Structures are given as C-alpha cells and as structure tokens.
Amino acid sequence: MRALSARDLLLVWEQAERQRPQERALALLAAGWPEPAPAAAELAALSVGRRDARLLALYRQTFGPALDLVAECPACREPLELALDLDALGVDAEVAAAEPEPVEIREGGLRLVARPPTAADLNAAAACAGVAAARRLLAARCVLAAERDGEPLPPGALSDEEIDLLSRRLAASDPQAEVLLDLSCPACGHAWQALLDAAGCLWHEVDAAARRLLREVHVLARGYGWREADVLALSARRRRTYLEMLAG
Ligand SMILES: [Zn+2]
Known part of the structure; x- marks a missing residue:
C-alpha cells in the first residue's frame, strides 16, 4: 500500500x-x-x-x-x-498477500469445502434481515462443495449447528479477519x-x-x-x- x-x-x-x-x-x-x-x-x-x-x-x-x-x-x-x-x-x-486456502470440514457423515468470506460476500450479507439470514447467505455463497453420507447436499440444507461450525472454522482459517483486542477498564x-x-x-x-x-x-x-x-x-x-x- x-x-x-x-x-x-x-x-x-x-x-x-x-x-x-x-x-x-x-x-x-x-x-x-x-x-x-x-x-x-x-x-x-x-x-x-x-x-x-x-x-x-x-x-x-x-x-x-x-x-x-x-x-x-x-x-x-x-x-x-x-x-x-x-x-x-x-x-x-x-x-x-496470499489468499487463504479453502477449508475442509469432515464431521460425522458431513463433508464441506468452503472459502473464507470476501468483502463482496459481506456486502450481500449486510442486506439480509437479521444475523441468522446473513449467516445462511454467507454459507450459500462460500460453500464450494457439500456432501452428506456421500450424497451431494444443497447449502440450504445445512442445520444451524453446521452453519455455526462452518463460521468458526472459516474465521480460524483467515485469522486477520478477526483481530481481538484484550481491553481492561x-x-x-x-x-x-x-x-x-x-x-x-x-x-x-x-x-x-x-x-x-x-x-x-x-x-x-x-x-x-x-x-x-x-x-x-x-x-x-x-x-x-x-x-x-x-x-x-
Ligand atoms: Zn468499567
């Protein structure tokens, strides 16, 4: 820069x-x-x-x-x-300078491959009504491949727990997306x-x-x-x- x-x-x-x-x-x-x-x-x-x-x-x-x-x-x-x-x-x-790699999640019969959200994804999510809808939209945009028990799975069929797991794993794969500050009063x-x-x-x-x-x-x-x-x-x-x- x-x-x-x-x-x-x-x-x-x-x-x-x-x-x-x-x-x-x-x-x-x-x-x-x-x-x-x-x-x-x-x-x-x-x-x-x-x-x-x-x-x-x-x-x-x-x-x-x-x-x-x-x-x-x-x-x-x-x-x-x-x-x-x-x-x-x-x-x-x-x-x-290097973009983060896609993340692979294997949990029970579930297999997900997803990429970390981009600014364009966040722009789209910002237009959603509520956090739950925004997280579903992000999952739909970022999941590259999804299977359950070997069968292809539409991203819309993920449970809330699975979307939560996905969000946490994506955040961990792109660490500078969340810089946490330790503050004390x-x-x-x-x-x-x-x-x-x-x-x-x-x-x-x-x-x-x-x-x-x-x-x-x-x-x-x-x-x-x-x-x-x-x-x-x-x-x-x-x-x-x-x-x-x-x-x-
Ligand atoms: Zn205080």
Missing part, C-alpha cells in the same frame, strides 16, 4: 462520506492501492482478513504506527481511550475482548485529517491568495509553518 497524499485524502473523503461501511472499506483500499489501479472486482474478492491487513498497512503508512481507539467499558460504561501500536499487533500486509477493572474495526479506525482518521486539511486550505487561501491545489501540493511541514506565520 502507499501513503495517502493530501489530495488523495480529500478525494476519498468526499467519495466515501456517504457510503455504507463495506463500500467505504473498498474505497479506502482503492485510494491507497499501488499503481496500476485495481479493478473493483479484484478488491471485492479479497478475503476479509486480507482486506483488513491492507487497510491497517494503509493506516500505518499514512498516519504512523499509533492507532487511537475509543471504546466503552461494557460493565460500567466508562469511556476508554487507548493507543494501539500497529507494529506490535502482528498484522503483516506482506503475509497477507481502569475505572472498574472489568476485562473483555473487542474486535478491531480496521476500516472504521482508518475512516475515523481520514475524516479528521480531511476536515483539518480543509481548514488549512481555507486559512492559507484567504491569507495568501493561493489556490486549493497549490496548498495541497505543499508538505504538511510547510503548511504548518505558513499557518504559524499567518497567525504570528
């Missing part, structure tokens, strides 16, 4: 502001993808673990290794702010685990950076008569210095 420039940041911010989270994750990914630009279908076909590893790599290259998180203690509702070190998280975009001592929302964290930072940039363009354009493109072409260091001079 390559770091987002000031211009990239504003472009993707404008594009993704009104999108749903799944589409937004892909827009962010496309913005930081190295040349040549990827086809939308190529991005949507990434497994969720591969997608999130790349989003975290993009975060690291654009904003540095410290990831600011806001959480709420589920026991006492105390808000919690913490800085995660992305380098210590063990998420590696290089490792993530300084106020009440409660300890819990939370899922890292890579796209949400990156979007939060892009949104803040874009709003900051627009304020800087506003002040510098008014102060010096420069055009937006001129201001965006400056390094952050130069923008800051000119802003200090205007203020001083």
